[in-house]
Amino acid sequence: MSKKNPFVAVAMLCFAGLFLPAETHRISPDRFYTTFSAAHPPIAHLRPGDIVITKCLDSRGRDETGKLILDGDNVLTGPFYVEGAEPGDTLAVRLDRVRLNRDWGWNGIRITTDALAPETIEGLFPANCCDAWLQPGRRNALRWNLDRSHGTVTASRTLGERVKLEFPAHPALGCIGVAPPNKQAIDSGPMGAYGGNMDYNAMDEGAIVYLPVYEPGAYFMLGDGHAGHGDGELLGQGTETSTDVQFTVDLMKKHHISWPRVEHSDSIVTLGCMPDGIERGFRHAISEMIAWLTADYGLSPQEAHVTLGMTAELRVASWFGTFVCKVPKKALPEPTGQPFSR
Known part of the structure:
Protein backbone atom coordinates (compact mmCIF):
# COMPACT_ATOMS: atom_id res chain seq x y z
CA MET A 1 0.00 0.00 0.00
CA SER A 2 1.40 3.40 -0.91
CA LYS A 3 1.98 5.90 1.89
CA LYS A 4 -0.15 9.04 1.73
CA ASN A 5 1.02 12.25 3.36
CA PRO A 6 -2.12 13.97 4.72
CA PHE A 7 -0.70 17.44 3.93
CA VAL A 8 0.24 16.94 0.29
CA ALA A 9 -2.99 17.93 -1.42
CA VAL A 10 -5.11 19.99 0.93
CA ALA A 11 -5.22 23.28 -0.94
CA MET A 12 -8.93 22.98 -1.74
CA LEU A 13 -11.66 20.90 -0.15
CA CYS A 14 -14.77 19.49 -1.76
CA PHE A 15 -17.62 20.23 0.64
CA ALA A 16 -21.32 19.72 -0.26
CA GLY A 17 -20.40 19.92 -3.92
CA LEU A 18 -18.44 23.15 -3.56
CA PHE A 19 -14.71 23.76 -3.39
CA LEU A 20 -13.95 25.69 -0.25
CA PRO A 21 -10.50 27.14 0.28
CA ALA A 22 -8.62 26.32 3.45
CA GLU A 23 -8.88 29.15 5.95
CA THR A 24 -6.40 30.75 8.31
CA HIS A 25 -7.85 31.38 11.77
CA ARG A 26 -6.22 33.89 14.10
CA ILE A 27 -7.40 32.89 17.55
CA SER A 28 -6.90 34.97 20.69
CA PRO A 29 -8.45 32.73 23.35
CA ASP A 30 -10.44 34.27 26.19
CA ARG A 31 -10.78 31.00 28.12
CA PHE A 32 -8.45 28.14 28.93
CA TYR A 33 -8.75 24.71 30.54
CA THR A 34 -6.81 22.15 32.54
CA THR A 35 -8.62 19.03 31.29
CA PHE A 36 -8.89 17.23 27.97
CA SER A 37 -12.63 16.87 27.38
CA ALA A 38 -15.36 17.14 24.75
CA ALA A 39 -17.49 18.92 27.35
CA HIS A 40 -15.63 22.19 26.76
CA PRO A 41 -17.21 24.49 24.16
CA PRO A 42 -14.93 24.76 21.09
CA ILE A 43 -13.08 28.03 20.58
CA ALA A 44 -13.09 27.46 16.81
CA HIS A 45 -14.48 25.10 14.17
CA LEU A 46 -11.89 23.96 11.63
CA ARG A 47 -11.95 22.05 8.35
CA PRO A 48 -9.13 19.79 7.20
CA GLY A 49 -6.42 21.98 5.70
CA ASP A 50 -7.20 24.96 7.90
CA ILE A 51 -4.39 26.84 9.62
CA VAL A 52 -4.58 28.22 13.16
CA ILE A 53 -2.40 31.00 14.55
CA THR A 54 -2.75 31.27 18.33
CA LYS A 55 -0.99 31.54 21.67
CA CYS A 56 -0.41 29.17 24.55
CA LEU A 57 -0.02 30.24 28.17
CA ASP A 58 2.80 28.78 30.21
CA SER A 59 2.08 25.73 32.34
CA ARG A 60 1.05 27.89 35.30
CA GLY A 61 -1.36 29.98 33.22
CA ARG A 62 0.68 33.15 32.58
CA ASP A 63 0.71 34.89 29.21
CA GLU A 64 3.51 36.54 27.24
CA THR A 65 3.41 39.61 29.52
CA GLY A 66 3.63 37.49 32.68
CA LYS A 67 0.02 38.17 33.62
CA LEU A 68 -1.75 35.31 35.41
CA ILE A 69 -4.75 34.34 33.25
CA LEU A 70 -5.71 31.01 34.83
CA ASP A 71 -4.24 29.68 38.05
CA GLY A 72 -3.73 26.02 37.15
CA ASP A 73 -1.24 23.39 36.02
CA ASN A 74 -0.54 22.52 32.38
CA VAL A 75 -3.03 25.08 31.10
CA LEU A 76 -4.45 24.26 27.66
CA THR A 77 -5.54 26.28 24.61
CA GLY A 78 -8.62 24.92 22.83
CA PRO A 79 -10.54 22.85 22.16
CA PHE A 80 -10.61 23.07 18.38
CA TYR A 81 -13.47 21.21 16.71
CA VAL A 82 -12.42 19.60 13.44
CA GLU A 83 -15.33 19.16 11.03
CA GLY A 84 -15.68 15.63 9.75
CA ALA A 85 -13.57 14.02 12.47
CA GLU A 86 -15.23 10.84 13.72
CA PRO A 87 -14.26 8.00 16.06
CA GLY A 88 -11.93 5.67 14.22
CA ASP A 89 -10.26 8.47 12.25
CA THR A 90 -6.78 9.85 12.82
CA LEU A 91 -6.25 13.57 13.37
CA ALA A 92 -3.02 14.89 11.87
CA VAL A 93 -1.64 18.18 13.17
CA ARG A 94 1.45 19.81 11.71
CA LEU A 95 3.19 22.23 14.07
CA ASP A 96 4.18 24.89 11.56
CA ARG A 97 5.52 27.33 14.12
CA VAL A 98 6.41 26.98 17.82
CA ARG A 99 8.15 30.13 19.05
CA LEU A 100 9.03 31.75 22.36
CA ASN A 101 7.19 35.01 22.95
CA ARG A 102 8.75 36.34 26.15
CA ASP A 103 12.18 36.61 27.73
CA TRP A 104 11.84 34.39 30.81
CA GLY A 105 10.86 30.94 31.99
CA TRP A 106 11.55 28.75 35.00
CA ASN A 107 12.86 25.38 36.12
CA GLY A 108 13.47 23.46 39.30
CA ILE A 109 17.07 22.87 40.39
CA ARG A 110 16.79 19.23 41.47
CA ILE A 111 16.07 16.03 39.59
CA THR A 112 12.69 14.65 40.63
CA THR A 113 13.23 12.05 43.34
CA ASP A 114 11.12 9.56 41.33
CA ALA A 115 14.07 9.41 38.89
CA LEU A 116 16.72 8.69 41.55
CA ALA A 117 17.85 5.46 43.14
CA PRO A 118 16.33 5.26 46.65
CA GLU A 119 19.72 5.01 48.37
CA THR A 120 20.81 8.36 46.89
CA ILE A 121 17.88 10.42 48.15
CA GLU A 122 18.77 10.66 51.84
CA GLY A 123 20.80 13.81 52.43
CA LEU A 124 19.89 15.32 49.06
CA PHE A 125 20.07 19.12 48.91
CA PRO A 126 16.72 20.94 49.31
CA ALA A 127 14.62 21.76 46.26
CA ASN A 128 13.95 25.28 47.55
CA CYS A 129 16.26 27.77 45.89
CA CYS A 130 14.59 31.12 45.52
CA ASP A 131 12.12 33.67 46.75
CA ALA A 132 8.45 32.93 46.13
CA TRP A 133 8.41 35.07 42.97
CA LEU A 134 6.34 32.76 40.74
CA GLN A 135 3.41 32.02 43.05
CA PRO A 136 2.75 32.45 46.78
CA GLY A 137 4.68 29.98 48.91
CA ARG A 138 6.55 28.38 46.01
CA ARG A 139 10.31 28.60 46.47
CA ASN A 140 11.55 25.89 44.11
CA ALA A 141 11.33 27.80 40.82
CA LEU A 142 14.56 29.24 39.42
CA ARG A 143 14.02 31.97 36.83
CA TRP A 144 15.74 31.49 33.48
CA ASN A 145 16.52 34.18 30.90
CA LEU A 146 15.41 33.42 27.34
CA ASP A 147 17.43 35.17 24.63
CA ARG A 148 15.32 34.82 21.50
CA SER A 149 17.81 36.62 19.26
CA HIS A 150 20.68 34.27 20.17
CA GLY A 151 18.53 31.20 20.81
CA THR A 152 19.75 30.47 24.33
CA VAL A 153 18.29 29.75 27.76
CA THR A 154 20.39 30.78 30.77
CA ALA A 155 19.88 30.35 34.51
CA SER A 156 19.42 33.72 36.21
CA ARG A 157 22.09 32.91 38.79
CA THR A 158 24.94 30.48 39.24
CA LEU A 159 24.62 27.27 41.21
CA GLY A 160 28.35 26.57 41.43
CA GLU A 161 31.65 27.48 39.80
CA ARG A 162 32.30 24.73 37.25
CA VAL A 163 29.77 25.23 34.43
CA LYS A 164 27.85 28.04 32.84
CA LEU A 165 24.21 27.07 32.92
CA GLU A 166 23.47 28.23 29.38
CA PHE A 167 21.94 25.92 26.78
CA PRO A 168 20.44 26.13 23.28
CA ALA A 169 16.77 27.05 23.24
CA HIS A 170 14.53 24.40 21.72
CA PRO A 171 10.87 25.42 21.91
CA ALA A 172 8.39 22.56 22.15
CA LEU A 173 4.93 21.81 23.50
CA GLY A 174 4.50 19.54 26.52
CA CYS A 175 0.73 18.98 26.12
CA ILE A 176 -1.07 18.05 22.94
CA GLY A 177 -4.09 15.81 22.53
CA VAL A 178 -7.76 15.22 21.82
CA ALA A 179 -10.84 14.46 23.90
CA PRO A 180 -10.45 11.04 25.56
CA PRO A 181 -12.88 8.16 24.98
CA ASN A 182 -16.02 7.40 26.96
CA LYS A 183 -16.90 11.06 27.63
CA GLN A 184 -14.05 11.34 30.10
CA ALA A 185 -12.56 14.62 31.30
CA ILE A 186 -8.93 13.87 32.12
CA ASP A 187 -6.62 16.25 33.93
CA SER A 188 -3.84 17.73 31.81
CA GLY A 189 -1.18 16.14 34.05
CA PRO A 190 -0.97 12.54 32.72
CA MET A 191 -0.44 11.08 29.26
CA GLY A 192 -2.64 8.50 27.57
CA ALA A 193 -3.64 7.09 24.21
CA TYR A 194 -5.45 10.40 23.49
CA GLY A 195 -2.19 12.34 23.92
CA GLY A 196 -2.05 14.63 26.94
CA ASN A 197 1.00 15.74 28.90
CA MET A 198 3.66 13.88 26.94
CA ASP A 199 6.54 16.31 27.66
CA TYR A 200 8.38 15.03 24.58
CA ASN A 201 11.12 17.53 23.78
CA ALA A 202 10.76 16.97 20.04
CA MET A 203 7.09 18.04 19.90
CA ASP A 204 8.57 20.99 18.10
CA GLU A 205 8.30 23.15 15.01
CA GLY A 206 7.88 21.01 11.90
CA ALA A 207 6.61 17.92 13.73
CA ILE A 208 3.45 16.20 12.48
CA VAL A 209 1.44 14.72 15.34
CA TYR A 210 -1.03 11.89 14.72
CA LEU A 211 -3.77 11.32 17.29
CA PRO A 212 -6.64 8.81 17.45
CA VAL A 213 -10.11 10.39 17.33
CA TYR A 214 -12.59 9.29 20.01
CA GLU A 215 -15.27 12.00 19.83
CA PRO A 216 -16.93 13.68 16.83
CA GLY A 217 -14.89 16.82 16.13
CA ALA A 218 -11.81 15.44 17.95
CA TYR A 219 -11.66 18.46 20.34
CA PHE A 220 -7.95 19.14 19.83
CA MET A 221 -6.07 21.00 22.62
CA LEU A 222 -2.46 22.05 23.19
CA GLY A 223 -0.27 23.96 25.65
CA ASP A 224 2.53 23.71 28.24
CA GLY A 225 5.25 25.49 26.26
CA HIS A 226 8.90 24.67 26.95
CA ALA A 227 12.01 26.63 26.03
CA GLY A 228 14.24 23.56 26.29
CA HIS A 229 15.02 20.47 28.36
CA GLY A 230 16.74 17.12 28.14
CA ASP A 231 15.07 13.76 27.71
CA GLY A 232 12.70 12.88 30.53
CA GLU A 233 12.00 16.44 31.74
CA LEU A 234 13.98 15.34 34.80
CA LEU A 235 13.74 18.67 36.63
CA GLY A 236 9.95 18.40 36.60
CA GLN A 237 9.80 21.41 34.28
CA GLY A 238 11.03 22.08 30.75
CA THR A 239 12.01 25.75 31.16
CA GLU A 240 8.33 26.67 31.31
CA THR A 241 7.21 29.62 29.21
CA SER A 242 4.46 30.93 26.95
CA THR A 243 4.54 30.38 23.19
CA ASP A 244 3.25 31.57 19.83
CA VAL A 245 1.96 28.60 17.85
CA GLN A 246 0.79 28.01 14.28
CA PHE A 247 -0.57 24.63 13.19
CA THR A 248 -2.40 22.98 10.30
CA VAL A 249 -5.00 20.24 10.75
CA ASP A 250 -5.91 17.32 8.51
CA LEU A 251 -7.81 14.05 8.78
CA MET A 252 -7.04 10.46 7.84
CA LYS A 253 -10.51 8.96 7.48
CA LYS A 254 -11.16 5.44 8.80
CA HIS A 255 -7.49 5.18 9.70
CA HIS A 256 -7.21 3.67 13.17
CA ILE A 257 -4.19 4.13 15.42
CA SER A 258 -3.96 3.14 19.08
CA TRP A 259 -1.37 5.62 20.45
CA PRO A 260 0.06 9.01 19.45
CA ARG A 261 2.62 9.12 16.67
CA VAL A 262 5.01 11.89 15.60
CA GLU A 263 6.71 12.38 12.26
CA HIS A 264 9.82 14.49 11.67
CA SER A 265 11.67 15.14 8.44
CA ASP A 266 14.24 12.49 9.39
CA SER A 267 12.37 10.08 11.68
CA ILE A 268 9.08 8.61 12.82
CA VAL A 269 8.24 8.22 16.51
CA THR A 270 5.64 6.28 18.47
CA LEU A 271 4.72 7.05 22.07
CA GLY A 272 3.34 4.85 24.82
CA CYS A 273 2.79 5.04 28.55
CA MET A 274 2.98 2.70 31.54
CA PRO A 275 3.20 4.60 34.87
CA ASP A 276 5.88 3.28 37.26
CA GLY A 277 7.13 0.87 34.63
CA ILE A 278 10.30 1.56 32.72
Whole structure:
Protein backbone atom coordinates (compact mmCIF):
# COMPACT_ATOMS: atom_id res chain seq x y z
CA MET A 1 0.00 0.00 0.00
CA SER A 2 1.40 3.40 -0.91
CA LYS A 3 1.98 5.90 1.89
CA LYS A 4 -0.15 9.04 1.73
CA ASN A 5 1.02 12.25 3.36
CA PRO A 6 -2.12 13.97 4.72
CA PHE A 7 -0.70 17.44 3.93
CA VAL A 8 0.24 16.94 0.29
CA ALA A 9 -2.99 17.93 -1.42
CA VAL A 10 -5.11 19.99 0.93
CA ALA A 11 -5.22 23.28 -0.94
CA MET A 12 -8.93 22.98 -1.74
CA LEU A 13 -11.66 20.90 -0.15
CA CYS A 14 -14.77 19.49 -1.76
CA PHE A 15 -17.62 20.23 0.64
CA ALA A 16 -21.32 19.72 -0.26
CA GLY A 17 -20.40 19.92 -3.92
CA LEU A 18 -18.44 23.15 -3.56
CA PHE A 19 -14.71 23.76 -3.39
CA LEU A 20 -13.95 25.69 -0.25
CA PRO A 21 -10.50 27.14 0.28
CA ALA A 22 -8.62 26.32 3.45
CA GLU A 23 -8.88 29.15 5.95
CA THR A 24 -6.40 30.75 8.31
CA HIS A 25 -7.85 31.38 11.77
CA ARG A 26 -6.22 33.89 14.10
CA ILE A 27 -7.40 32.89 17.55
CA SER A 28 -6.90 34.97 20.69
CA PRO A 29 -8.45 32.73 23.35
CA ASP A 30 -10.44 34.27 26.19
CA ARG A 31 -10.78 31.00 28.12
CA PHE A 32 -8.45 28.14 28.93
CA TYR A 33 -8.75 24.71 30.54
CA THR A 34 -6.81 22.15 32.54
CA THR A 35 -8.62 19.03 31.29
CA PHE A 36 -8.89 17.23 27.97
CA SER A 37 -12.63 16.87 27.38
CA ALA A 38 -15.36 17.14 24.75
CA ALA A 39 -17.49 18.92 27.35
CA HIS A 40 -15.63 22.19 26.76
CA PRO A 41 -17.21 24.49 24.16
CA PRO A 42 -14.93 24.76 21.09
CA ILE A 43 -13.08 28.03 20.58
CA ALA A 44 -13.09 27.46 16.81
CA HIS A 45 -14.48 25.10 14.17
CA LEU A 46 -11.89 23.96 11.63
CA ARG A 47 -11.95 22.05 8.35
CA PRO A 48 -9.13 19.79 7.20
CA GLY A 49 -6.42 21.98 5.70
CA ASP A 50 -7.20 24.96 7.90
CA ILE A 51 -4.39 26.84 9.62
CA VAL A 52 -4.58 28.22 13.16
CA ILE A 53 -2.40 31.00 14.55
CA THR A 54 -2.75 31.27 18.33
CA LYS A 55 -0.99 31.54 21.67
CA CYS A 56 -0.41 29.17 24.55
CA LEU A 57 -0.02 30.24 28.17
CA ASP A 58 2.80 28.78 30.21
CA SER A 59 2.08 25.73 32.34
CA ARG A 60 1.05 27.89 35.30
CA GLY A 61 -1.36 29.98 33.22
CA ARG A 62 0.68 33.15 32.58
CA ASP A 63 0.71 34.89 29.21
CA GLU A 64 3.51 36.54 27.24
CA THR A 65 3.41 39.61 29.52
CA GLY A 66 3.63 37.49 32.68
CA LYS A 67 0.02 38.17 33.62
CA LEU A 68 -1.75 35.31 35.41
CA ILE A 69 -4.75 34.34 33.25
CA LEU A 70 -5.71 31.01 34.83
CA ASP A 71 -4.24 29.68 38.05
CA GLY A 72 -3.73 26.02 37.15
CA ASP A 73 -1.24 23.39 36.02
CA ASN A 74 -0.54 22.52 32.38
CA VAL A 75 -3.03 25.08 31.10
CA LEU A 76 -4.45 24.26 27.66
CA THR A 77 -5.54 26.28 24.61
CA GLY A 78 -8.62 24.92 22.83
CA PRO A 79 -10.54 22.85 22.16
CA PHE A 80 -10.61 23.07 18.38
CA TYR A 81 -13.47 21.21 16.71
CA VAL A 82 -12.42 19.60 13.44
CA GLU A 83 -15.33 19.16 11.03
CA GLY A 84 -15.68 15.63 9.75
CA ALA A 85 -13.57 14.02 12.47
CA GLU A 86 -15.23 10.84 13.72
CA PRO A 87 -14.26 8.00 16.06
CA GLY A 88 -11.93 5.67 14.22
CA ASP A 89 -10.26 8.47 12.25
CA THR A 90 -6.78 9.85 12.82
CA LEU A 91 -6.25 13.57 13.37
CA ALA A 92 -3.02 14.89 11.87
CA VAL A 93 -1.64 18.18 13.17
CA ARG A 94 1.45 19.81 11.71
CA LEU A 95 3.19 22.23 14.07
CA ASP A 96 4.18 24.89 11.56
CA ARG A 97 5.52 27.33 14.12
CA VAL A 98 6.41 26.98 17.82
CA ARG A 99 8.15 30.13 19.05
CA LEU A 100 9.03 31.75 22.36
CA ASN A 101 7.19 35.01 22.95
CA ARG A 102 8.75 36.34 26.15
CA ASP A 103 12.18 36.61 27.73
CA TRP A 104 11.84 34.39 30.81
CA GLY A 105 10.86 30.94 31.99
CA TRP A 106 11.55 28.75 35.00
CA ASN A 107 12.86 25.38 36.12
CA GLY A 108 13.47 23.46 39.30
CA ILE A 109 17.07 22.87 40.39
CA ARG A 110 16.79 19.23 41.47
CA ILE A 111 16.07 16.03 39.59
CA THR A 112 12.69 14.65 40.63
CA THR A 113 13.23 12.05 43.34
CA ASP A 114 11.12 9.56 41.33
CA ALA A 115 14.07 9.41 38.89
CA LEU A 116 16.72 8.69 41.55
CA ALA A 117 17.85 5.46 43.14
CA PRO A 118 16.33 5.26 46.65
CA GLU A 119 19.72 5.01 48.37
CA THR A 120 20.81 8.36 46.89
CA ILE A 121 17.88 10.42 48.15
CA GLU A 122 18.77 10.66 51.84
CA GLY A 123 20.80 13.81 52.43
CA LEU A 124 19.89 15.32 49.06
CA PHE A 125 20.07 19.12 48.91
CA PRO A 126 16.72 20.94 49.31
CA ALA A 127 14.62 21.76 46.26
CA ASN A 128 13.95 25.28 47.55
CA CYS A 129 16.26 27.77 45.89
CA CYS A 130 14.59 31.12 45.52
CA ASP A 131 12.12 33.67 46.75
CA ALA A 132 8.45 32.93 46.13
CA TRP A 133 8.41 35.07 42.97
CA LEU A 134 6.34 32.76 40.74
CA GLN A 135 3.41 32.02 43.05
CA PRO A 136 2.75 32.45 46.78
CA GLY A 137 4.68 29.98 48.91
CA ARG A 138 6.55 28.38 46.01
CA ARG A 139 10.31 28.60 46.47
CA ASN A 140 11.55 25.89 44.11
CA ALA A 141 11.33 27.80 40.82
CA LEU A 142 14.56 29.24 39.42
CA ARG A 143 14.02 31.97 36.83
CA TRP A 144 15.74 31.49 33.48
CA ASN A 145 16.52 34.18 30.90
CA LEU A 146 15.41 33.42 27.34
CA ASP A 147 17.43 35.17 24.63
CA ARG A 148 15.32 34.82 21.50
CA SER A 149 17.81 36.62 19.26
CA HIS A 150 20.68 34.27 20.17
CA GLY A 151 18.53 31.20 20.81
CA THR A 152 19.75 30.47 24.33
CA VAL A 153 18.29 29.75 27.76
CA THR A 154 20.39 30.78 30.77
CA ALA A 155 19.88 30.35 34.51
CA SER A 156 19.42 33.72 36.21
CA ARG A 157 22.09 32.91 38.79
CA THR A 158 24.94 30.48 39.24
CA LEU A 159 24.62 27.27 41.21
CA GLY A 160 28.35 26.57 41.43
CA GLU A 161 31.65 27.48 39.80
CA ARG A 162 32.30 24.73 37.25
CA VAL A 163 29.77 25.23 34.43
CA LYS A 164 27.85 28.04 32.84
CA LEU A 165 24.21 27.07 32.92
CA GLU A 166 23.47 28.23 29.38
CA PHE A 167 21.94 25.92 26.78
CA PRO A 168 20.44 26.13 23.28
CA ALA A 169 16.77 27.05 23.24
CA HIS A 170 14.53 24.40 21.72
CA PRO A 171 10.87 25.42 21.91
CA ALA A 172 8.39 22.56 22.15
CA LEU A 173 4.93 21.81 23.50
CA GLY A 174 4.50 19.54 26.52
CA CYS A 175 0.73 18.98 26.12
CA ILE A 176 -1.07 18.05 22.94
CA GLY A 177 -4.09 15.81 22.53
CA VAL A 178 -7.76 15.22 21.82
CA ALA A 179 -10.84 14.46 23.90
CA PRO A 180 -10.45 11.04 25.56
CA PRO A 181 -12.88 8.16 24.98
CA ASN A 182 -16.02 7.40 26.96
CA LYS A 183 -16.90 11.06 27.63
CA GLN A 184 -14.05 11.34 30.10
CA ALA A 185 -12.56 14.62 31.30
CA ILE A 186 -8.93 13.87 32.12
CA ASP A 187 -6.62 16.25 33.93
CA SER A 188 -3.84 17.73 31.81
CA GLY A 189 -1.18 16.14 34.05
CA PRO A 190 -0.97 12.54 32.72
CA MET A 191 -0.44 11.08 29.26
CA GLY A 192 -2.64 8.50 27.57
CA ALA A 193 -3.64 7.09 24.21
CA TYR A 194 -5.45 10.40 23.49
CA GLY A 195 -2.19 12.34 23.92
CA GLY A 196 -2.05 14.63 26.94
CA ASN A 197 1.00 15.74 28.90
CA MET A 198 3.66 13.88 26.94
CA ASP A 199 6.54 16.31 27.66
CA TYR A 200 8.38 15.03 24.58
CA ASN A 201 11.12 17.53 23.78
CA ALA A 202 10.76 16.97 20.04
CA MET A 203 7.09 18.04 19.90
CA ASP A 204 8.57 20.99 18.10
CA GLU A 205 8.30 23.15 15.01
CA GLY A 206 7.88 21.01 11.90
CA ALA A 207 6.61 17.92 13.73
CA ILE A 208 3.45 16.20 12.48
CA VAL A 209 1.44 14.72 15.34
CA TYR A 210 -1.03 11.89 14.72
CA LEU A 211 -3.77 11.32 17.29
CA PRO A 212 -6.64 8.81 17.45
CA VAL A 213 -10.11 10.39 17.33
CA TYR A 214 -12.59 9.29 20.01
CA GLU A 215 -15.27 12.00 19.83
CA PRO A 216 -16.93 13.68 16.83
CA GLY A 217 -14.89 16.82 16.13
CA ALA A 218 -11.81 15.44 17.95
CA TYR A 219 -11.66 18.46 20.34
CA PHE A 220 -7.95 19.14 19.83
CA MET A 221 -6.07 21.00 22.62
CA LEU A 222 -2.46 22.05 23.19
CA GLY A 223 -0.27 23.96 25.65
CA ASP A 224 2.53 23.71 28.24
CA GLY A 225 5.25 25.49 26.26
CA HIS A 226 8.90 24.67 26.95
CA ALA A 227 12.01 26.63 26.03
CA GLY A 228 14.24 23.56 26.29
CA HIS A 229 15.02 20.47 28.36
CA GLY A 230 16.74 17.12 28.14
CA ASP A 231 15.07 13.76 27.71
CA GLY A 232 12.70 12.88 30.53
CA GLU A 233 12.00 16.44 31.74
CA LEU A 234 13.98 15.34 34.80
CA LEU A 235 13.74 18.67 36.63
CA GLY A 236 9.95 18.40 36.60
CA GLN A 237 9.80 21.41 34.28
CA GLY A 238 11.03 22.08 30.75
CA THR A 239 12.01 25.75 31.16
CA GLU A 240 8.33 26.67 31.31
CA THR A 241 7.21 29.62 29.21
CA SER A 242 4.46 30.93 26.95
CA THR A 243 4.54 30.38 23.19
CA ASP A 244 3.25 31.57 19.83
CA VAL A 245 1.96 28.60 17.85
CA GLN A 246 0.79 28.01 14.28
CA PHE A 247 -0.57 24.63 13.19
CA THR A 248 -2.40 22.98 10.30
CA VAL A 249 -5.00 20.24 10.75
CA ASP A 250 -5.91 17.32 8.51
CA LEU A 251 -7.81 14.05 8.78
CA MET A 252 -7.04 10.46 7.84
CA LYS A 253 -10.51 8.96 7.48
CA LYS A 254 -11.16 5.44 8.80
CA HIS A 255 -7.49 5.18 9.70
CA HIS A 256 -7.21 3.67 13.17
CA ILE A 257 -4.19 4.13 15.42
CA SER A 258 -3.96 3.14 19.08
CA TRP A 259 -1.37 5.62 20.45
CA PRO A 260 0.06 9.01 19.45
CA ARG A 261 2.62 9.12 16.67
CA VAL A 262 5.01 11.89 15.60
CA GLU A 263 6.71 12.38 12.26
CA HIS A 264 9.82 14.49 11.67
CA SER A 265 11.67 15.14 8.44
CA ASP A 266 14.24 12.49 9.39
CA SER A 267 12.37 10.08 11.68
CA ILE A 268 9.08 8.61 12.82
CA VAL A 269 8.24 8.22 16.51
CA THR A 270 5.64 6.28 18.47
CA LEU A 271 4.72 7.05 22.07
CA GLY A 272 3.34 4.85 24.82
CA CYS A 273 2.79 5.04 28.55
CA MET A 274 2.98 2.70 31.54
CA PRO A 275 3.20 4.60 34.87
CA ASP A 276 5.88 3.28 37.26
CA GLY A 277 7.13 0.87 34.63
CA ILE A 278 10.30 1.56 32.72
CA GLU A 279 11.30 4.64 34.74
CA ARG A 280 12.37 2.36 37.56
CA GLY A 281 15.10 1.01 35.32
CA PHE A 282 16.53 4.45 34.64
CA ARG A 283 17.02 5.41 38.29
CA HIS A 284 20.43 3.81 38.69
CA ALA A 285 21.74 5.26 35.43
CA ILE A 286 20.54 8.76 36.35
CA SER A 287 21.90 8.57 39.90
CA GLU A 288 25.24 7.24 38.67
CA MET A 289 25.51 10.14 36.20
CA ILE A 290 24.98 12.64 39.02
CA ALA A 291 27.74 10.91 41.01
CA TRP A 292 30.09 11.06 38.00
CA LEU A 293 29.42 14.76 37.35
CA THR A 294 30.06 15.74 40.96
CA ALA A 295 33.01 13.45 41.73
CA ASP A 296 35.05 13.58 38.52
CA TYR A 297 33.89 16.80 36.85
CA GLY A 298 33.69 18.86 40.01
CA LEU A 299 30.14 20.12 39.51
CA SER A 300 28.22 21.19 42.57
CA PRO A 301 25.18 18.98 43.27
CA GLN A 302 22.90 21.72 41.99
CA GLU A 303 24.99 22.20 38.83
CA ALA A 304 24.93 18.46 38.22
CA HIS A 305 21.17 18.19 38.59
CA VAL A 306 20.40 21.17 36.35
CA THR A 307 22.97 20.21 33.69
CA LEU A 308 21.54 16.70 33.58
CA GLY A 309 18.00 18.01 33.50
CA MET A 310 18.78 20.23 30.52
CA THR A 311 20.95 17.88 28.45
CA ALA A 312 20.14 14.25 29.34
CA GLU A 313 19.69 11.71 26.57
CA LEU A 314 17.85 8.66 27.89
CA ARG A 315 17.91 5.44 25.89
CA VAL A 316 16.91 1.82 26.30
CA ALA A 317 20.05 -0.14 25.47
CA SER A 318 18.43 -3.53 26.00
CA TRP A 319 14.80 -4.50 26.28
CA PHE A 320 15.89 -6.93 28.98
CA GLY A 321 16.89 -4.26 31.45
CA THR A 322 19.81 -2.05 30.34
CA PHE A 323 19.19 1.69 30.40
CA VAL A 324 21.43 4.56 29.31
CA CYS A 325 21.76 8.13 30.59
CA LYS A 326 24.02 10.25 28.35
CA VAL A 327 25.34 13.82 28.68
CA PRO A 328 27.18 15.53 25.80
CA LYS A 329 30.74 16.59 26.68
CA LYS A 330 30.18 20.03 25.21
CA ALA A 331 28.00 20.80 28.25
CA LEU A 332 30.80 19.90 30.68
CA PRO A 333 34.14 21.30 31.88
CA GLU A 334 37.34 19.26 31.71
CA PRO A 335 37.31 16.45 34.27
CA THR A 336 39.45 16.81 37.36
CA GLY A 337 41.04 13.41 36.73
CA GLN A 338 41.15 11.45 33.51
CA PRO A 339 42.82 8.18 32.48
CA PHE A 340 44.78 8.00 29.22
CA SER A 341 45.68 11.69 29.57
CA ARG A 342 49.40 11.10 30.10
